[in-house]
Amino acid sequence: MPEGDTVYRAAARLRTALVDHPLTRGELRHPRLSTVDLKGRVVVGVRSAGKHLFIRFDRNLSLRSHLMMDGAWDVYTPRMRWRRPAHQVRALLVNAERQAVGFNLHEMALVPTDEESRLVGHLGPDLLDPGWGPELEAEAVRRLAAEPDRALGLALLDQRVMAGVGNVYKAEVCHILGVTPWSPVSAVDAGEAVRLSRELLDKNKLVVDRNTTGDLRRGRDLWVYGRRRSGCLRCGGPVVAGVQGADVRERVAYFCPVCQAGPRSSG
Structure with missing residues (x-):
C-alpha cells in the first residue's frame, strides 16, 4: 500500500534513472495532458512530499502525481517487459538507458517548478523531509x-x-x-x-x-x-x-x- 515511505522510495528510483538525462520520449496519458510532449526535456530533479511525487524538468516545469491506493512508478531497461498492462499507463518517460512508467497515477498536473507549493502547501510537515528537525x-x-x-x-x-x-x-x-x-x-x-x-x-x-x-x-x-x-x-x-x-x-x-x-x- 503506497504510503510516505513507498513514495520516497519511488522518488529515489526515478532520480537514479532519470536525472540529468534528456527524454527521448515523454508521454502523459491523461485527458488534460494528452497533448503534452516532453521529448527533449531534461529531468533535473525528483522529490516526494508526503504521498505526492514531483518530477522536475528543465525550464521550470514539474509533473505532480499521487499514487493513491493503486498507483506505482516502475523503472525498466528498454527491453524489459512491463509488470502491469499498457492500458494502466498514465505516464511514460524514456531516455537512452531507462524507461520510467507510471501506472494508475492520480492527481496528475504540470506546474511551474517554483509553484509546486501551490499543490502541496496545505500539507503538514513531511515526515521524510530531508530537512526534518x-x-x-x-x-x-x-x-x-x-x-x-x-x-x-x-x-x-x-x-x-x-x-x-x-x-x-x-x-x-x-x-x-x-x-x-x-x-x-x-x-x-x-x-x-x-x-x-x-x-x-x-x-x-x-x-x-x-x-x-x-x-x-x-x-x-x-x-x-x-x-x-x-x-x-x-x-x-x-x-x-x-x-x-x-x-x-x-x-x-x-x-x-x-x-x-x-x-x-x-x-
Whole structure:
C-alpha cells in the first residue's frame, strides 16, 4: 500500500534513472495532458512530499502525481517487459538507458517548478523531509495536539497534520502506543506519536519489505495490520478489524483488544 515511505522510495528510483538525462520520449496519458510532449526535456530533479511525487524538468516545469491506493512508478531497461498492462499507463518517460512508467497515477498536473507549493502547501510537515528537525517536529506536534478530542487514527491519517502516514502506519503506531485508533489524541503524548511515526517511516523508506517490529523473521514484520488470521504479534490474541472514517475516507482499522486500550468499533 503506497504510503510516505513507498513514495520516497519511488522518488529515489526515478532520480537514479532519470536525472540529468534528456527524454527521448515523454508521454502523459491523461485527458488534460494528452497533448503534452516532453521529448527533449531534461529531468533535473525528483522529490516526494508526503504521498505526492514531483518530477522536475528543465525550464521550470514539474509533473505532480499521487499514487493513491493503486498507483506505482516502475523503472525498466528498454527491453524489459512491463509488470502491469499498457492500458494502466498514465505516464511514460524514456531516455537512452531507462524507461520510467507510471501506472494508475492520480492527481496528475504540470506546474511551474517554483509553484509546486501551490499543490502541496496545505500539507503538514513531511515526515521524510530531508530537512526534518526540531522546527518541523514541533509544528507536527502542534497540529496533532490542536484537536485533542479527535480520534487518533483519523488525525494520523490527516495529511494536513503531518504528511506520510497511511493506513498501515496508523494501525502500527496506535498499537505501539497501546491505544485503539478511536482513542482521542489526548490519550497519548503528541510528541511521542510524531516521533514514532517519523521513526517508522524513516526506517522503511529504502526497503521493500516494510517492518515495524524489528523482527526480521518471516511473518513477523507487523504488529497488527493485516493479522486477523495470525493474531497480534505481541500477545497472540485475535486482531479485530473495525471501520474508521466515512465515505471515500473510510478505512479498515486493525487493533488488538488485549494490548490496546480505549474505545473501539468492530467491523
